[in-house]
Amino acid sequence: MNKYVRNGGLLTCILSGKIDTLNSSVLENEINENMKEGITSIVFDLQEVDYISSTFLRIVIKIVKAVGKENFAITNVQPSVLMVFKIANLTEIVTVGQ
Amino acid sequence: MNKRLAYKLSISILSAVILIFFMILLYNYYISRKLILTNVKENTKNLTSSAINKSEGFFRVIEKITKNISYLICDNDKSENEIKNILSNIVKNNDEICGSCLAYEPYKFKSNIEYFAPYFYKKADTLLYKNLAEDEYNYPAWGWYHNPIEKCKPLWSEPYFDKGGGNELMTTYSVPFYRPNGKTDSLIGVITADVSLKWLQEVVSQVKIFETGFAFLISETGTIITYPDTNYVMKESIFSLAEKFKDPDLKKVGEEMIAGHEDFVPISSALFKGKSWVYYTHLKNNNWSLGFVFPENELYADLYKLNQTLILMAAIGLALLLILIIVISNRVTRPLHALAMIAEGFGTGNFDIDIPPSQSSDEVGSLNKSFVRMQTALKKYIENLKLTTSAKEKIESELKIAREIQMGMIPGKFPAFPGRKEFDIYGFIEPAKEVGGDLYDFFFIDDDRLCFAIGDVSGKGTPAALFMAVTTTIMRAEGQIAGLNTSSIIERMNTYLCNNNEGNLFVTLFLGILNVPTGEVEYVNAGHNKPFVIKSNGVVSELDTSHCIPLGINLNLSHTTNTFKLEKGDTIFLYTDGVSEAFNIHDQQYSIKKISELLLNLANHAPIELIHHIVDDVKAFSHDTEQSDDISVLAIQYYGKQLLKTSPPDYQLVIKNSITNLSSISENITQLCNNWKLTTEVCNRVNLVVEELISNTIFYGYTDTLEHDIILNLMCDKDTISIEIIDDAKEFNPVEQPSTGTNSAITEREIGGMGIHLVKNLTDSFTYHRIGNQNSIKIEIHFNKKQS
Numbered sequence: 001m002n003k004y005v006r007n008g009g010l011l012t013c014i015l016s017g018k019i020d021t022l023n024s025s026v027l028e029n030e031i032n033e034n035m036k037e038g039i040t041s042i043v044f045d046l047q048e049v050d051y052i053s054s055t056f057l058r059i060v061i062k063i064v065k066a067v068g069k070e071n072f073a074i075t076n077v078q079p080s081v082l083m084v085f086k087i088a089n090l091t092e093i094v095t096v097g098q
Numbered sequence: 099m100n101k102r103l104a105y106k107l108s109i110s111i112l113s114a115v116i117l118i119f120f121m122i123l124l125y126n127y128y129i130s131r132k133l134i135l136t137n138v139k140e141n142t143k144n145l146t147s148s149a150i151n152k153s154e155g156f157f158r159v160i161e162k163i164t165k166n167i168s169y170l171i172c173d174n175d176k177s178e179n180e181i182k183n184i185l186s187n188i189v190k191n192n193d194e195i196c197g198s199c200l201a202y203e204p205y206k207f208k209s210n211i212e213y214f215a216p217y218f219y220k221k222a223d224t225l226l227y228k229n230l231a232e233d234e235y236n237y238p239a240w241g242w243y244h245n246p247i248e249k250c251k252p253l254w255s256e257p258y259f260d261k262g263g264g265n266e267l268m269t270t271y272s273v274p275f276y277r278p279n280g281k282t283d284s285l286i287g288v289i290t291a292d293v294s295l296k297w298l299q300e301v302v303s304q305v306k307i308f309e310t311g312f313a314f315l316i317s318e319t320g321t322i323i324t325y326p327d328t329n330y331v332m333k334e335s336i337f338s339l340a341e342k343f344k345d346p347d348l349k350k351v352g353e354e355m356i357a358g359h360e361d362f363v364p365i366s367s368a369l370f371k372g373k374s375w376v377y378y379t380h381l382k383n384n385n386w387s388l389g390f391v392f393p394e395n396e397l398y399a400d401l402y403k404l405n406q407t408l409i410l411m412a413a414i415g416l417a418l419l420l421i422l423i424i425v426i427s428n429r430v431t432r433p434l435h436a437l438a439m440i441a442e443g444f445g446t447g448n449f450d451i452d453i454p455p456s457q458s459s460d461e462v463g464s465l466n467k468s469f470v471r472m473q474t475a476l477k478k479y480i481e482n483l484k485l486t487t488s489a490k491e492k493i494e495s496e497l498k499i500a501r502e503i504q505m506g507m508i509p510g511k512f513p514a515f516p517g518r519k520e521f522d523i524y525g526f527i528e529p530a531k532e533v534g535g536d537l538y539d540f541f542f543i544d545d546d547r548l549c550f551a552i553g554d555v556s557g558k559g560t561p562a563a564l565f566m567a568v569t570t571t572i573m574r575a576e577g578q579i580a581g582l583n584t585s586s587i588i589e590r591m592n593t594y595l596c597n598n599n600e601g602n603l604f605v606t607l608f609l610g611i612l613n614v615p616t617g618e619v620e621y622v623n624a625g626h627n628k629p630f631v632i633k634s635n636g637v638v639s640e641l642d643t644s645h646c647i648p649l650g651i652n653l654n655l656s657h658t659t660n661t662f663k664l665e666k667g668d669t670i671f672l673y674t675d676g677v678s679e680a681f682n683i684h685d686q687q688y689s690i691k692k693i694s695e696l697l698l699n700l701a702n703h704a705p706i707e708l709i710h711h712i713v714d715d716v717k718a719f720s721h722d723t724e725q726s727d728d729i730s731v732l733a734i735q736y737y738g739k740q741l742l743k744t745s746p747p748d749y750q751l752v753i754k755n756s757i758t759n760l761s762s763i764s765e766n767i768t769q770l771c772n773n774w775k776l777t778t779e780v781c782n783r784v785n786l787v788v789e790e791l792i793s794n795t796i797f798y799g800y801t802d803t804l805e806h807d808i809i810l811n812l813m814c815d816k817d818t819i820s821i822e823i824i825d826d827a828k829e830f831n832p833v834e835q836p837s838t839g840t841n842s843a844i845t846e847r848e849i850g851g852m853g854i855h856l857v858k859n860l861t862d863s864f865t866y867h868r869i870g871n872q873n874s875i876k877i878e879i880h881f882n883k884k885q886s
Contacts, residue, residue, distance in 0.1 A: 021793040022760050051782055053789050054853035061847045069844055080782050087859040088852060090844060 002030060009040035016048035024055035031063070041071035052081050057088050069093065103434070104427035111423050112416060119412050123405065130401050135375075138397060139362050142377045146390050149313060150379060152301045156194070157383035160271050161252065163192060164291045168275035171200065172286055178207075182216050186225060188291070189218040196220050196260070196268065197292035199230060201237050206286045213237070219292065243288050246272040254384035257295055257323055259332065267295040267323070267332065269384075299324045302388070308396035310371065318385045320352050336369070343368045351376060355387035364394070433462045437469055449477045497532040497560075504533050504563055507570050509540060512706065520614050523550070524705035525732040526713055534728035535562025535605075536674050537570050541577065546614050549577045549587075552672040552732050553607035553626065556648075565603045569595065569649070573609070584609050584622045585659045588649070592624075595650035604650040608672055617664040617736050622657050624649050627675055630694060632708075634667025636701040638694050641670070664736035667702060676727035677712065680720045688719050705733035707869050714868075747811035747822065755796045755806040755825075760789060763810065774814045780881045783860050784812075784819060790853035791823055791832065791875060799827025799873075818862075821877040830873060832857065833866045 003014040011034055019027060035042070042063055046052075064072050074094045077085065085094050167188060171181065181200055188198045197219030207214040213231035220226075230237045237243050246253045252273040260268040272290045276283030298315070302324040305313035315323040320335040330339070336352035339345075348367045360379040370376060373394040380387045395402070433456060443451045453473060456466035505527075514523050525538045535555030543549050551573060555562040569591070576582065576590045588609055595605065608629060610621035621641075625648035628640040646657035664670065673693065680688040696715055700708045709731050716729065749770055753759040764785055771781035792808060800806060811822040832854045858864060863878035 018764075020760065020764070020789055021757060050778070051785065053786055053793075054856055055793075057852050058849050061844060061849060064844050065847075080779055083779075084786070084856060087856055089841060093844060 002027065004030070004034045006034070006039070009038055010043065011035060011039045011041070012043045012045060014045040014048070018051040019049060019056040020051065020053045021055050024053070024059060027056075028059050028062075031059070035066075040067065042067055043072075044074040045076050046074060046078065046081055047076035049081055050078055052084055054088075057084070057090065060090065060093070064093065103431045104424055107427040108420055108423040112420055115416065115419060119416075123408060123412070126408070127401065127405060130404070131398060134398060134401060138375070138392065142362055142390070145307065146305070146313070146377060146379070146388070149301060149305050149390075150381070150388060153298055153315075153381055153388065154383060156298055156301075157254070157271075157381065160194060160291055160293050161383065163188065163195070164198075164271050164273050164289060165252065167198075168273045168289050171289065172275040172277050178214075178216070182218075182227070185216055185218045186227070189220060190225055194293055194297065195291045196266075196294050197290075199237075199290045200287060201230065201243055201290070202287035203285055204238075215287075242270045242272045242290055246274045246288055247285060250274065254386075256317055256319060257321065257332065260292070267299065268292055269295055295323065305390065307390060307392055308399070309393070311374075311390070311392050311396065314389045314391070316352070316355060316387050316389070318356060320356050323386070339369055345369075351378065354378070355380070355389065356385070358385055358387070430462075433458075433466065437465060440469060440473075444473070444476060447480075449473055449480065494532075500560070500563065501529070501532045504529075504567065507567060508538060514540070515542075518614070520738060521548070521612070521734055521736045522705050523548075523732070523734045524709050525730070526709050527728070527730040528713075528725070529563075529728045530676070530725040531559050533560060533563035534558060535566045536676060536728035536730040537566045537605075538672070538730050538732040539570055539573060540732070540734075541574065543577060543582070543611065544580055548612040548614055548734075549584075549609070550612065550672075550732065550734065551607055551609040552629075552674060552730060553605050554674045554676075554728070554730070555605045556603050558728070561601055561603065565601065565605065565650075568598070569605050569607070573607075583659065584611055584620050585657065588622045588624060588657060589655060592649045592655050593653060596653050599650050604648040606648040610670075612664070612734065612736075617666075617668075617738060618661060619664060619670070620659055620661045622646070622659055624655070624657065627673060627678065627690075629670055629672040630697055631662070631664075632669040632671060632697050632701050634665065634702060636698065638697045638701075640690075640694070664734075666736065666738040669701075669703075669705065669708065669733055669735040671697060671708065671712075672732040673712075674728065674730040676725075676729040677716055677731060679727060680716050680729070681723055681726055682720050683723050688716055692719075703867070705735050707867050707874070708733050708735075710869050711867075747813050747820075749812040751810040751812075753792075753808050753810070755800060755808055755827075757793060757796050760793060763788060763792065767812070770812060770814075774819075776814075776819075776881065780819070780879065783879055784821065787857050787860055787877060787879070788821065788823070790857050794832070794853055795823075795825050795827050795830075795873070799825060799830060801828055817880055817882065819879045819881065821875075821879070823873075823875045823877075825873050826871050827873060829868050831866045831868070832875065833864055 002016060005012040005014065013031060013034070015027070031042075044060070060072075060074070069092075072093055074085075077094050082091075082094065085091050167184065170184065176184075185198050185200055189195055197217065199215055199217035201215035202213070204212045215230035215237050217228045217230050218225055219228070242255050245255075252271065255270040255272065257267055257269045260266055270290050270292050272288050274288050275286055277286050302313050302315050303326070307313070312326050314325045316336050317323055320337050321332060322330045322334055322336065322339075323332070325331055334342075336355065337349060340349035340352060345367050347365050348369055351363065351365060351367075354361060355378050358380040362375060362377045364373070364375050366373045370391045371393065375392040375394060375397060376389055377392070378387055378389040436454065440451050440453055443449075451473075453466065453470050455470075456463045508527055509525065512524055523540060525540070527534075527536055527538060529536065535558060536553070537555070538550075538552040540548060540550035553566075553569060555565045555569065572591050572594050573587070576587045582590075588607070591607075606625040606627075608621065608623050608626040610619050612619050621643070623643045623645035625645055628643060628645075630638055631641055632638050641662065643660050644658050646655050649655075671693075678688055678690045678693060682688075692715075693712065696712060697708075700711055703711070712731060713729065749766075751763065751766055753763060767785050767788060768781055771784060776784075788810065792810070795808060806826055809822075809824040811820075811824075813820040835851065835854050837851075837855055837858070857877075860879070861877045862880045863876070865876045867874045867876075
């Protein structure tokens with residue numbers, strides 16, 4: 001189960017499990033619902049995520065384009081997931097630690 | 099069609115008639131108009147002369163009376179009483195004269211009297227007397243006195259209102275009179291007669307021209323003296339009105355009138371109540387001008403009436419003409435309509451319609467006869483066509499069956515030997531016509547020896563096909579006698595074909611026997627194209643053979659048997675000249691060179707891939723041209739015993755093209771990776787690669803909405819996972835897709851293309867082939883087995 005924590009203008013999305021082609025559209029809808037008024041920055045917490053596919057990268061790019069690079073971050077990335085970000089050359093928005 | 103023709107005919111005839119009639123009417127109108135105008139001009143004088151004569155007569159009488167008095171007075175000296183007597187009598191006895199004065203020059207009446215001007219005038223029917231010299235009137239200063247003196251002739255004054263005498267419009271006639279005095283006449287004075295214009299006004303206003311035409315009178319200066327609207331009388335002049343109406347035409351007419359001219363002119367002016375013709379002439383007595391207004395519509399009233407009658411008659415005439423034309427054209431086109439219906443019947447294949455005979459000898463009649471002839475000819479033609487067609491159809495259906503039979507003689511089921519993993523074999527044949535003379539065949543002589551052959555019968559079509567059938571049958575019969583070698587099979591075939599060859603056909607044949615356990619091949623080439631051998635290292639070479647003459651020509655074949663060895667991964671490729679001699683649209687041959695060039699890139703490809711590559715390339719080359727010769731190809735790839743393990747796949751999964759099936763794939767792969775004891779990292783890689791590729795195919799690959807199978811093969815050996823994905827989606831080569839711009843800033847990134855980029859970077863080998871209508875993607879992922 002994904003959890004969404006709102007703190008002022010900051011939305012923290014604590015995601016879990018696999019994010020693949022099948023469930024990414026559900027995830028995208030959830031994020032869009034939580035991103036309504038007042039949200040200016042977003043953080044993805046991937047502590048519990050062990051698999052992502054390119055569909056997740058698409059969601060990330062869409063959000064970065066929407067809120068701006070400086071208002072977006074990904075934290076707690078697992079090595080297997082980090083590898084995908086590396087191949088896609090998207091590590092600039094990823095921090096491994098807390 | 100009938101109606102349309104009649105309609106067109108009616109319209110065009112009517113239009114022409116209307117045009118001609120209209121032109122006649124127009125011509126008639128203008129001629130009549132001209133005539134009327136000429137008549138009117140001629141009659142104008144008659145119409146107006148009475149008024150003119152009356153007016154001129156009126157003035158003449160006054161002039162005569164006044165001049166007579168002047169003669170009477172100037173003769174001798176008269177006493178004051180005598181003069182008064184004469185004047186009072188004039189005024190009393192002439193109704194037209196309202197007053198008369200005899201005004202003397204200073205001291206000319208009596209030498210002791212400076213001014214003397216006796217004046218008698220009527221007021222309310224009583225005669226009154228006044229000496230104009232007695233009050234402050236100062237008569238010598240007045241125009242009526244000094245104007246005639248200056249001009250030395252009698253003059254009519256401008257009309258004026260007599261304020262004292264009943265407010266009537268008056269004019270005064272002044273005559274200077276002289277007394278003979280030696281050689282010259284000396285001026286004595288001026289005698290005047292005041293005249294009321296009432297009578298003249300009545301004469302002019304009584305003039306009636308047509309319904310609303312009228313006459314008018316203007317003075318020497320253009321002042322209006324009579325006019326139907328009395329508001330203008332004496333208050334306006336023709337020039338002031340021209341100014342008021344901004345009417346330069348009126349001004350011009352006015353100028354002509356006061357210049358004393360006479361004319362009959364058309365003019366449109368408010369003064370004359372619209373368009374009208376005006377006749378004007380001047381009065382001889384006093385240069386006043388009389389005008390007569392002829393309203394144009396009344397002038398031409400008869401002409402208009404005549405035209406109306408003519409148009410009405412024309413309308414009735416045209417209506418009658420229209421009915422007549424419709425009736426006639428319907429009668430003329432009715433047979434045409436009937437013929438059109440018959441022609442339509444012909445069009446739908448009904449040739450049994452009775453054509454009513456036509457007696458007429460005109461064009462319709464001859465058309466009718468042509469129709470009868472056409473009907474007979476068409477009937478005959480169609481019958482012939484039916485016969486020919488059914489014969490042709492019979493032949494075609496027979497040929498179709500023949501083709502099925504011929505194809506049935508050639509092994510067409512692949513994989514041909516599912517149990518034999520030591521080699522793979524694939525063949526393809528496509529006759530240029532329904533049936534052809536090409537052949538290939540393969541069969542096991544015993545457990546270890548595979549006999550294979552490819553051949554080409556001379557000629558094409560049915561004869562070649564029959565000879566091919568004999569050849570194939572004999573080859574099978576002879577070949578399956580165990581213990582025979584290629585040499586004896588060929589010899590026995592040649593003997594049979596030579597002895598039973600009424601058609602003098604022959605067949606080129608390459609016949610080989612593969613020793614499956616060893617890879618050794620012995621073969622005889624009877625006049626056939628040299629096969630290619632593709633080594634696993636990519637070297638391509640033609641099989642160097644000495645070859646003998648084709649079979650069926652000569653009993654003495656004098657052939658030689660050759661041998662060579664297939665190593666693991668080697669392929670032998672056999673073909674007929676339909677491949678190397680395929681022509682393109684520019685009449686160029688495909689050539690053996692092209693085959694060898696293409697084969698260079700096809701080492702280590704399965705026979706099915708290799709053959710479809712070649713066939714597709716040949717077809718693309720000869721695109722848009724008719725296939726000239728049968729095409730046959732056969733390929734055998736030798737694996738040997740060791741490669742048994744890699745084929746078939748360790749694991750095969752077949753799914754339908756629905757995205758929901760991705761979860762079962764993921765589960766199966768994860769389970770498989772556990773069985774193979776692979777790390778989660780490798781397992782994720784396999785999962786990711788498979789997910790990206792299959793989801794891509796499901797999302798974008800299918801142009802229809804039907805269900806399709808996607809085959810996923812997975813194999814694993816000590817350090818490599820091989821993945822094969824086969825689908826029948828549209829052709830798409832992911833390997834050749836350009837890499838997405840992963841170097842650009844994240845905010846500039848495109849959304850698509852990321853999946854294939856990931857696949858390229860997560861795999862160690864990534865290849866794509868289009869085989870027939872299938873996409874085949876092969877992937878290898880190397881790993882170090884860490885988990886035990």
